[in-house]
Amino acid sequence: MTTIQANLQLVRDRMARACDRSGRGVNEVTLLAVSKTFGPQAVAEALAAGQQAFGENYVQEGVEKILALREMLPVGSGSPVWHCIGPVQTNKTRLVAGHFDWVQSVDRLKVAQRLSEQRPAGLPPLQVCIQVNVDGGASKSGVTPVELPDLAQAVAALPGLTLRGLMCIPDPVTGFDAQRAVFMRVRDLYEMLRAQGYALDTLSMGMSEDLEPAIAAGATLVRVGRAIFGSRG
Numbered sequence: 001m002t003t004i005q006a007n008l009q010l011v012r013d014r015m016a017r018a019c020d021r022s023g024r025g026v027n028e029v030t031l032l033a034v035s036k037t038f039g040p041q042a043v044a045e046a047l048a049a050g051q052q053a054f055g056e057n058y059v060q061e062g063v064e065k066i067l068a069l070r071e072m073l074p075v076g077s078g079s080p081v082w083h084c085i086g087p088v089q090t091n092k093t094r095l096v097a098g099h100f101d102w103v104q105s106v107d108r109l110k111v112a113q114r115l116s117e118q119r120p121a122g123l124p125p126l127q128v129c130i131q132v133n134v135d136g137g138a139s140k141s142g143v144t145p146v147e148l149p150d151l152a153q154a155v156a157a158l159p160g161l162t163l164r165g166l167m168c169i170p171d172p173v174t175g176f177d178a179q180r181a182v183f184m185r186v187r188d189l190y191e192m193l194r195a196q197g198y199a200l201d202t203l204s205m206g207m208s209e210d211l212e213p214a215i216a217a218g219a220t221l222v223r224v225g226r227a228i229f230g231s232r233g
């Protein structure tokens, strides 16, 4: 077994224990393997171990990897599902819309409109999450809870996009209860939108260091990089 395969098993075990402790089924939480800075070979190894969803932060790097994997994989093998999880500038929307399956980091209407317009007609709608900022200053990515309802309404109406849920990257805090409390604020916003009738199924929160409190707060997708691929140097 390779290191990546062994690490994947450890992460899956952590997720299973966290689900168990909060009375949730293991199938309720998806693992997104964050492969930023690692090469196509690392992705191929994780794929061979049954990992399907991959996250990239940097658009150019992500697109190169997506194309490289397409070349590497034998026809008929399972293909990866690619999530863009980093900031998207307006001059990168065409690349994102043309190559990724998901964008988790939508936080501006302008970017959402461009992604929708530029999504190629032959592809299914781009699956999107709105990134929310529940704890940071104005300089941080993500909409504030006050801005969220209007953006959700506008994004849900765009034909090239399907709104699936919310994503957050809280500032680091110490201690399980404090971490869980921040994630609960995002969970509350998610439940508020669902109560308003949005058919959301994705609450993306938790990384290598804090996936347990995120799962305890209701995460349906955790984004894990270093615990799978090693430190990014």
Ligand SMILES: *Cc1c(COP(=O)(O)O)cnc(C)c1O
Binding pocket: 034, 036, 057, 085, 086, 169, 207, 208, 209, 223, 224, 225, 226, 227
């Ligand atoms: C890098 C990154 C991750 C993964 O972080 P790790 O600490 O390596 O698990 C998750 N989400 C986002 C948005 C990231 O940029």
